[in-house]
Amino acid sequence: MDLLNQIRTLAAQGVKLKDAEAFIGRAFTPDEATAFRKAATARRLQRAAEAAAAAKRRREEAERRERDNIAAQLAGTSWPEPRKAKTDLERQHEHRARARELGEFPWIAHPTERWMCGLSLLRFGLRYCLGEGKMLKRPPSPRMIGFVKALETTIRYGGNRHVRWPRGKGKSTWVKIAALWALVYGYRHFVVIVAATKPMAEEETAELWRFCTEDPLFAADFPEIAMPLADVALTPQRMRVQTYKGRKTHITDNTRFSYKRFAAIPGMPHTGGILAARGADQAIRGLNIGSARPDFVFIDDPQTDDAAKSPAQVEKIEDRIQGALIGLGETNRIIAAVMASTPIEPDDVSERYADPERHPEWITTTERFVYSWGPEDWRDRYLAEVRKDNLNRDVLLTLSRHFYQTHRAEIEKGAAVLDDSDFDPALEISAYQHALNMLHIMKPKRFNSEMQMKPTRAQGVFRISASDVSKRLNGYPMLVVPPECDQGAVAFCDVNAVAGLRWAIMAFGAGRVTAIVAYGSYPPTGRLFPEGTPESAVPRFLAPALRAVAKGIQAANLRTVDGEPVRVRGLCFDGGWQTETVALVCQELDGKCGMSVCWSKGYSAKEYSYYHHEKARAVKNLRAAEMCHTWATANGIYLALNSDYWREMAQTAFLASPLQPSSCSFWGNDALTHYNFADEVCAESLVGKSDHPRYGTVWEWKKTGPNHFGDVLYGCMAYGAIRGNFDSMNRLAATDDMQRVAKARKVRYVYRP
Numbered sequence: 001m002d003l004l005n006q007i008r009t010l011a012a013q014g015v016k017l018k019d020a021e022a023f024i025g026r027a028f029t030p031d032e033a034t035a036f037r038k039a040a041t042a043r044r045l046q047r048a049a050e051a052a053a054a055a056k057r058r059r060e061e062a063e064r065r066e067r068d069n070i071a072a073q074l075a076g077t078s079w080p081e082p083r084k085a086k087t088d089l090e091r092q093h094e095h096r097a098r099a100r101e102l103g104e105f106p107w108i109a110h111p112t113e114r115w116m117c118g119l120s121l122l123r124f125g126l127r128y129c130l131g132e133g134k135m136l137k138r139p140p141s142p143r144m145i146g147f148v149k150a151l152e153t154t155i156r157y158g159g160n161r162h163v164r165w166p167r168g169k170g171k172s173t174w175v176k177i178a179a180l181w182a183l184v185y186g187y188r189h190f191v192v193i194v195a196a197t198k199p200m201a202e203e204e205t206a207e208l209w210r211f212c213t214e215d216p217l218f219a220a221d222f223p224e225i226a227m228p229l230a231d232v233a234l235t236p237q238r239m240r241v242q243t244y245k246g247r248k249t250h251i252t253d254n255t256r257f258s259y260k261r262f263a264a265i266p267g268m269p270h271t272g273g274i275l276a277a278r279g280a281d282q283a284i285r286g287l288n289i290g291s292a293r294p295d296f297v298f299i300d301d302p303q304t305d306d307a308a309k310s311p312a313q314v315e316k317i318e319d320r321i322q323g324a325l326i327g328l329g330e331t332n333r334i335i336a337a338v339m340a341s342t343p344i345e346p347d348d349v350s351e352r353y354a355d356p357e358r359h360p361e362w363i364t365t366t367e368r369f370v371y372s373w374g375p376e377d378w379r380d381r382y383l384a385e386v387r388k389d390n391l392n393r394d395v396l397l398t399l400s401r402h403f404y405q406t407h408r409a410e411i412e413k414g415a416a417v418l419d420d421s422d423f424d425p426a427l428e429i430s431a432y433q434h435a436l437n438m439l440h441i442m443k444p445k446r447f448n449s450e451m452q453m454k455p456t457r458a459q460g461v462f463r464i465s466a467s468d469v470s471k472r473l474n475g476y477p478m479l480v481v482p483p484e485c486d487q488g489a490v491a492f493c494d495v496n497a498v499a500g501l502r503w504a505i506m507a508f509g510a511g512r513v514t515a516i517v518a519y520g521s522y523p524p525t526g527r528l529f530p531e532g533t534p535e536s537a538v539p540r541f542l543a544p545a546l547r548a549v550a551k552g553i554q555a556a557n558l559r560t561v562d563g564e565p566v567r568v569r570g571l572c573f574d575g576g577w578q579t580e581t582v583a584l585v586c587q588e589l590d591g592k593c594g595m596s597v598c599w600s601k602g603y604s605a606k607e608y609s610y611y612h613h614e615k616a617r618a619v620k621n622l623r624a625a626e627m628c629h630t631w632a633t634a635n636g637i638y639l640a641l642n643s644d645y646w647r648e649m650a651q652t653a654f655l656a657s658p659l660q661p662s663s664c665s666f667w668g669n670d671a672l673t674h675y676n677f678a679d680e681v682c683a684e685s686l687v688g689k690s691d692h693p694r695y696g697t698v699w700e701w702k703k704t705g706p707n708h709f710g711d712v713l714y715g716c717m718a719y720g721a722i723r724g725n726f727d728s729m730n731r732l733a734a735t736d737d738m739q740r741v742a743k744a745r746k747v748r749y750v751y752r753p
Helices: 003-012 017-024 030-074 088-100 111-117 121-128 142-157 171-184 198-214 216-221 223-232 305-309 311-328 349-353 376-391 398-406 431-450 466-470 535-554 579-589 610-616 643-655 671-681 708-723 736-745
Strands: 159-164 190-195 252-254 259-261 274-279 296-300 336-341 362-366 370-372 489-496 500-509 513-522 568-574 596-603 628-633 636-642 664-666 684-692 696-703
Touching: 003 017, 003 030, 017 030, 111 121, 111 216, 121 142, 121 171, 121 216, 142 159, 142 171, 142 336, 142 362, 171 190, 171 198, 171 296, 171 336, 190 198, 190 311, 198 216, 198 223, 198 259, 198 274, 198 296, 216 223, 296 311, 305 311, 311 336, 311 349, 311 696, 336 349, 376 398, 376 431, 466 671, 489 535, 489 708, 500 535, 500 708, 513 535, 513 708, 535 568, 535 579, 568 579, 568 708, 579 596, 579 636, 596 643, 596 708, 610 628, 628 708, 636 643, 636 708, 643 664, 643 671, 643 684, 643 696, 643 708, 664 671, 671 708
Parallel strands: 159 336, 159 362, 190 274, 190 296, 296 336, 489 568, 513 664, 568 596, 596 636
Antiparallel strands: 252 259, 259 274, 489 500, 500 513, 628 636, 684 696
């Protein structure tokens, strides 16, 4: 470019003369200055023409708008606002809103089938959950169908249902299907799945979540459930922004608090259901999400193997179910609770909730794998063939399968199983053969527990219930000693800070026949002293109470059937609490109120001194009887007794018929009168009994509630034994085993204040 053209370009760009000269680096010549001015003038003329044209266009646009406005007013319509150009930010927001929008739902593929499945849980499960790779592998058996219908009733109307089925028979699967059915049809809105541990519960909720996303048939019939899940692809980032018609769906997969919320779609009332997971060992109380409280709780095998063996853990799980879980619901609707369990150990969580005496509020359904066995000899012969196959390392079980096929009629004679289709066709011929194989693999103890719902109890372990105990009635009136109890009567009083004084009078007869002729409490309110009373002030309340009980027992009008008076020859107070006060009152009353008065202390089998028991036989003024003896201390002579042994002796007395040998009974004919007493007798259950090389026989008791009258009962028997009223059993009172244990333990004391 030559210099003149460069100068004209600078002028056309609006550069001033001095700036242009500075750019060139010298002053312009006259010709150059003239060229610059001509170019600058041309630029100004051009800009003026452009401005005039723009003004003309605006004027014409204004005139056109005015004409249109007048025309619109004449036509009765309002003039629309001029459309403004969108900014980049507005266009970006619109794009993001379109990306977040869920869009319109497709038509329901099979509306009639969907409606019919809403009327029947069984139909829903068979249509959507049965098939390869789904939750159900085969149709339910006739017994399972009955359970499914009962489960449907529970979901619709509420209540507590407990189902006990053999492991692997589909009880948990059907309850999960029921939870999904309740959510998608709106029968329940907030479902909580509780398993033994939190990860197990979370896996069950994740399985339902995946099913709603991946199953094509379910997605076609329930687009409002499946489409939002497929849209977010189960990613939390997408869930937080998903909208439907501009409103958030609030679909959630919260891993911190372990709950999942389905998308809430406006205009569709059965959407937005919540599915939460909790472990039985977690804090559950007060669970609510967005002001919603659970209305359906599924408790799936709430105990682990270790928890089932621990009485403390079992009691903890039981308390959590009764308190935290059942109380989760709202006050205006009965919560639906379903528990699926399989017993593991005697008196575990499953066993407790299957006991109608302990939990009558739960409707329990128990099914066994085998309802009736075939001939025992043929069963043993088949199992012998199975053992031969195992020793030969034959995984195909050739010998046993051939034996079963040959003698199938004889082996299965009279046999009945839960489901005839429950066997492996590749290796087995029938469900009964499968049961025999499982019996061989699991061994009888585990098979009886987890397949037959009958946990094997330890040797010598028994069970009694408050209902059975309260029915042991002899028919005689209160304070009347039956003719069979002609060996005297004694009384025992349990001392407790909260429950007060519980006492009973027991009459004894030959052959260990016992009868409770009277019992009661003092004071009637239960507490001996007001709450907050310091320990030092307790004797001021306790001593008068002990005297009042002794006076009342002394004044008891005991008589025979013929009306002859019967005296209470002895009274024993429990001295395990406030020992010094109890001992002082006993010394004060002994022999001065017409009867012998002493105090006692109970010890467990591991604490009871067999050494002192044997020594008490040879010491003057001391006695030894069946698992009890007297011993001298600074607080006087007291009765030491093996409480574990006498607790078993007292409870087993109610297994015999009234007034028969080794029996115990109540007065009267009304069992309801003695139910509270019987309930406290059964508040400790025997769960284990074994021989220990150091301690001899050892009992394992599980406490389930207040047991004060239970302590009174075995206290009466032990006190009667030391006084000679209760027939002794010399074999148990002094045996070689007792002497052996006494030498092994070398116990030098038994009393501890």
